[in-house]
Amino acid sequence: MSNLLNVAPTTLLVLVILLLAVFAFVSARSRAMSLAGGDARKLHSLPNYYGYNAAMLTAIPALFVLAIWLLIQPMLVQNAVIEMIPQAAISEGSSVNLVMSDVRRVADGLDGAVQTGALTVDAAKNLTAADDVRSILAGTGVALGSDVGADVLAAAQRYRGLQSTGQWLMIAVVMVIAIGGLAVALMATTPTFRARNMVERFVLALLILAASLAILTTVGIVFSMLFESINFFKLHPWQDFFLGSKWAPNFRGDSDLSILPLLWGTIYISIIALLVAVPIGLFAAIYLSEYANSKVRAFAKPLLEILAGIPTIVYGLFALLTVGPFLVRLFGRGEDGILGLDWMTGATSVLTAGLVMGIMLIPFVSSLSDDIINAVPQSLRDGSFGLGATHSETIRQVVLPAALPGIVGAILLAASRAIGETMIVVLGAGAIARISPNPLEAMTTITTRIVSQLTGDTDFASPETLVAFALGLTLFVLTLGLNVLALYIVRKYREQYE
Amino acid sequence: MKDNIISEMDVTTDKIKISARNVQVYYGENRAIKDVSVEIQDKTVTAFIGPSGCGKSTFLRCINRMNDTIDICRVEGDILIDGEDIYDSSVDPVQLRAKVGMVFQKPNPFPKSIYDNVAYGPRIHGLSRNKSELDDIVERALKRAAIWNEVKDRLQAPGTGLSGGQQQRLCIARAIATEPEVLLMDEPCSALDPIATAQVEELIDELRQDYSVVIVTHSMQQAARVSQKTAFFHLGNLVEYGATDKIFTSPEDPRTESYITGRIG
Numbered sequence: 009m010s011n012l013l014n015v016a017p018t019t020l021l022v023l024v025i026l027l028l029a030v031f032a033f034v035s036a037r038s039r040a041m042s043l044a045g046g047d048a049r050k051l052h053s054l055p056n057y058y059g060y061n062a063a064m065l066t067a068i069p070a071l072f073v074l075a076i077w078l079l080i081q082p083m084l085v086q087n088a089v090i091e092m093i094p095q096a097a098i099s100e101g102s103s104v105n106l107v108m109s110d111v112r113r114v115a116d117g118l119d120g121a122v123q124t125g126a127l128t129v130d131a132a133k134n135l136t137a138a139d140d141v142r143s144i145l146a147g148t149g150v151a152l153g154s155d156v157g158a159d160v161l162a163a164a165q166r167y168r169g170l171q172s173t174g175q176w177l178m179i180a181v182v183m184v185i186a187i188g189g190l191a192v193a194l195m196a197t198t199p200t201f202r203a204r205n206m207v208e209r210f211v212l213a214l215l216i217l218a219a220s221l222a223i224l225t226t227v228g229i230v231f232s233m234l235f236e237s238i239n240f241f242k243l244h245p246w247q248d249f250f251l252g253s254k255w256a257p258n259f260r261g262d263s264d265l266s267i268l269p270l271l272w273g274t275i276y277i278s279i280i281a282l283l284v285a286v287p288i289g290l291f292a293a294i295y296l297s298e299y300a301n302s303k304v305r306a307f308a309k310p311l312l313e314i315l316a317g318i319p320t321i322v323y324g325l326f327a328l329l330t331v332g333p334f335l336v337r338l339f340g341r342g343e344d345g346i347l348g349l350d351w352m353t354g355a356t357s358v359l360t361a362g363l364v365m366g367i368m369l370i371p372f373v374s375s376l377s378d379d380i381i382n383a384v385p386q387s388l389r390d391g392s393f394g395l396g397a398t399h400s401e402t403i404r405q406v407v408l409p410a411a412l413p414g415i416v417g418a419i420l421l422a423a424s425r426a427i428g429e430t431m432i433v434v435l436g437a438g439a440i441a442r443i444s445p446n447p448l449e450a451m452t453t454i455t456t457r458i459v460s461q462l463t464g465d466t467d468f469a470s471p472e473t474l475v476a477f478a479l480g481l482t483l484f485v486l487t488l489g490l491n492v493l494a495l496y497i498v499r500k501y502r503e504q505y506e
Numbered sequence: 507m508k509d510n511i512i513s514e515m516d517v518t519t520d521k522i523k524i525s526a527r528n529v530q531v532y533y534g535e536n537r538a539i540k541d542v543s544v545e546i547q548d549k550t551v552t553a554f555i556g557p558s559g560c561g562k563s564t565f566l567r568c569i570n571r572m573n574d575t576i577d578i579c580r581v582e583g584d585i586l587i588d589g590e591d592i593y594d595s596s597v598d599p600v601q602l603r604a605k606v607g608m609v610f611q612k613p614n615p616f617p618k619s620i621y622d623n624v625a626y627g628p629r630i631h632g633l634s635r636n637k638s639e640l641d642d643i644v645e646r647a648l649k650r651a652a653i654w655n656e657v658k659d660r661l662q663a664p665g666t667g668l669s670g671g672q673q674q675r676l677c678i679a680r681a682i683a684t685e686p687e688v689l690l691m692d693e694p695c696s697a698l699d700p701i702a703t704a705q706v707e708e709l710i711d712e713l714r715q716d717y718s719v720v721i722v723t724h725s726m727q728q729a730a731r732v733s734q735k736t737a738f739f740h741l742g743n744l745v746e747y748g749a750t751d752k753i754f755t756s757p758e759d760p761r762t763e764s765y766i767t768g769r770i771g
Contacts, residue, residue: 301577387614391677393575395627395684396604405626410617 021074021179025186029067032190036062036197044199053204061203062193064210070186077178085170092163107160114164115171117145135161233484236477244471249478255441257461257472265475267482269441273451274483277362277437278426280447284366285426286419289373296374297381298403309378316371320431327364327436328355335360339448352448354438359447361436365429372422380414381407413497420494424487430455454479523548523688523718524569529583531564531573538564540742542583546735551710551719553729553750556739557765562722565739566690569720570606571599587688604631607686611693613673615665615680620657623665623676624648627684643683651679652709671702678709682717689713691721695728707732726766730754738762 037059044050051058086108093107118135121127121144127135135141141161197203241249244265252266292312296305332355337345340352384407392402408415430453438450439460461476468474524546531539539561546552554562564573571592573579585592592602604627615623624644627633634640644661648654653675657668665676674694681689691710695703710732713719723729729736730750737747738759746753746762757763 385614387610387612388616390572390575390608390610391614391616391680392626393572394570394603394608394610395630395680396600396602397626397630398600401630405630406616 017175017179018074018078021182022071025067025070025074025182028186028190029063032062032066032193033059036193039194039197040199040203043197051199052202053207057203057207058197058201060210061201061206062190062197064207065189065193066186067189068210069189070182073185074178074182077182081171081174081178085167085174088170089163089167092159092166094159110160111163111167114141114145114160115167118164118168121145133165135165230481230484233477233481236474237481240471240474240478243474249475253443255457257475259470259472261470261472263472265471267454267479269443270452270454270457270479271482272443273358273433273437273441274427274453274455276358276447276451277365277433277453278423280359280362281365281369281426281429282419282423284363285369285373285422288366289370289422290377290415292370292374293377293381294403294408297378298399298407309375312374313371315368316375318368320368320429321435323364323368324431324435327360327432331364332356332360332436335363335448351446354450356436356438356450357448358437358451361433362447364436365426365432368429368432369422369426372425373418376418376421377411377415380411380418383414384410413500417494417498420490420497424490424494427490428455428483428487429453430459434459454483458483521548522546523587524720525584525586525589526565526568527584527586529565529568529581529585531561531568532580532582533576534578538742539568542739542744544737544744544747546718546720548718549714549716550735551714551721551733552735552737553733554720554722554737554739555724555726555729555765556745558724560739561742562737562739563692566692566720566722569688569690570603570608572603572608574599604684605686606688606690607681607684609674609677609681609689609691609694612697613670613677615668615673615676617664617666619662620648620665620668620676621661624679624683626680631684633684647679647683648676650682650713651675652705652712653679669702671698671705674698674702674706675709678706678713682713686717688718688720691719693722693724696724703728726754738765740765 037055040051040055040058041048048055089111090104090108093104093111118127118132122129122132127144135144249265249267251268252264253268254264254266255269256264296309296312300308335357336352336355338347338352339345339349342348342350388406388410389402392406397405433453434456437452437456439452439456440450441452441457442449444451458476458479461473461479522545524544526542526544526546529539529542530537542561542565554566556562567573568581568585569587569592573581581593587602587606591597616626618626621644624647625640628640628643634643645654645658648657653672656672657663657676665673668676674697678689678694694710695706698706707728710719710721714734721729721732733750735748736750736753738745738753738757738761740761746757746759748758753762754766757766
């Protein structure tokens with residue numbers, strides 16, 4: 009049992025609280041029933057609501073405090089211990105953080121040694137620098153880089169002490185809160201108590217929590233990118249980033265890191281992709297929603313949506329192995345080619361990536377447009393038919409104008425998808441950053457450069473690495489802008505028929 | 507069928523515009539219209555009344571072949587307009603609908619400007635040679651629909667921004683801009699308030715000078731107010747057809763009497 013306590017005191021604590029919550033549920037429910045004389049109709053709420061209320065009051069404040077405690081305790085302990093490390097203990101080329109990590113390893117090692125029985129509790133407490141701490145710990149599987157100095161050992165011992173005190177204090181406080189919650193809930197359980205409303209409020213809080221977590225995560229991502237981008241602009245002139253013309257990262261330093269060639273590649277490929285996806289997707293949507301009978305629709309729509317489920321890396325392979333070589337046969341190889349041209353040398357090109365990405369985007373455009381066209385009221389079509397318009401006149405002059413804002417929204421969503429796409433571009437477009445109007449040349453995009461700047465051995469202090477964050481932030485701003493625009497247009501459209 | 511013979515006697519003085527003989531309409535297996543024969547006069551308002559689901563709207567939609575847009579719908583029998591069978595394979599339903607205009611239950615202006623709504627039909631059918639002719643057609647239709655004074659200063663404003671009654675009159679203007687010979691109205695006032703209803707009814711009465719108007723209505727007072735002829739439908743059958751005054755004062759069929767006195771419906 010004591011072993012179990014040492015392994016996972018926090019887990020155990022959570023389990024105890026949950027058990028208490030179950031107990032609270034059962035006892036509050038039965039208390040409510042007995043107060044009502046067994047007649048549930050005399051209660052304000054259904055008996056289960058009293059149970060839920062008690063379980064909530066028992067578990068939630070306790071678990072909340074536990075979570076906060078687990079976050080804050082390591083910080084407080086570290087701050088207390090860090091003062092014990094004298095400046096002298098920090099050797100040349102080291103830092104206080106490195107020493108602290110040593111302290112933590114020693115402390116954890118000692119705890120481990122006590123647990124496995126290599127040291128008794130007292131022996132661990134009374135170790136001195138004279139003992140060969142390093143070899144004792146090596147015996148328990150903790151490898152240390154150097155001998156343990158007296159300062160470090162003392163700090164580690166203090167660290168252990170504070171940690172264990174903190175843990176006991178945490179268990180005590182959390183249990184008191186849980187039991188207190190249980191008591192309060194049981195006292196409140198009377199037939200007139202509005203348990204149902206309390207549960208309702210809890211549900212509301214839960215929903216708000218979920219919504220704010222999503223928003224906070226977005227904010228967190230933006231800030232982390234923002235700070236890294238600021239670091240980048242401290243090391244690299246922003247004029248070069250935004251206004252330069254060359255992308256030539258050089259890990260020895262002194263690189264040209266301009267976003268413009270990458271932005272050009274990104275936009276060029278996206279435009280080609282949209283030129284493929286928008287007409288095909290839109291026509292497919294018009295056929296499916298206006299002309300196809302229900303049998304064709306039931307069969308063709310899921311089939312079209314399968315395209316959306318194919319992983320983009322598979323599209324990338326398709327670009328590399330099928331579309332690229334085909335384009336080379338069409339536009340390249342001189343006399344041996346189909347058209348006898350010699351315009352294209354390699355399989356990777358803007359056109360290859362754009363075509364394949366366009367195919368990927370077809371279901372986005374068609375599926376959204378299909379929904380939007382279906383949302384156009386039948387009464388408008390009837391009105392047009394009733395005036396003697398043909399089906400295609402009706403679609404062109406009534407249905408599409410009515411659905412246009414929604415379709416524009418769909419296209420913008422597809423565009424932001426195209427801008428953020430990586431895998432197809434890595435395999436299909438090549439890796440050469442340049443500004444050229446020729447779609448048969450290899451180019452590259454922002455996303456693929458982010459990948460290449462961050463993969464492999466990297467040091468997060470050089471502008472060559474940090475530029476990835478600035479690129480990411482620019483990309484984020486671009487797609488966010490497109491999404492906001494799309495949502496704005498779609499919302500404006502929705503208001504039209506209400 | 508006895509009733510129809512009587513009605514035919516009544517209308518001998520007037521020209522027959524629409525003549526339906528033994529019309530059956532099926533929705534899949536379900537027979538929605540059973541053996542309906544009716545003759546509708548030119549320059550007359552004919553009201554179709556009857557309880558919900560009795561087939562009056564379905565029959566109305568047969569007259570301009572709007573039922574063609576419903577896959578499972580099948581029409582048998584003959585419907586003649588000016589002696590020409592509209593279900594003949596040589597008839598283009600699109601052309602037919604230009605000749606037989608329709609106004610729907612819910613006002614359904616297109617999400618375009620007022621001007622473009624009215625100009626929609628004339629543009630499709632090429633009724634005007636130039637802009638000023640189109641302007642004239644639009645103005646005439648809007649005046650005819652008694653809405654010109656309310657919208658003449660904002661012809662470029664969206665048609666969806668008008669009030670319900672104005673929207674319905676706009677839809678009537680849109681229908682008459684194509685210069686149809688017959689105007690079908692499927693409960694045109696059911697979404698309107700009493701004042702707008704009165705305006706539309708007044709309009710229907712005026713339209714009688716130029717068109718043959720067929721109106722489906724749930725309101726018997728409305729049928730009595732606007733129509734000269736009334737047809738009572740019940741469970742897919744045409745029960746009684748005759749002069750409106752007669753239907754409402756001395757109906758021959760006990761079902762008609764029950765309906766107009768409010769006992770079935």
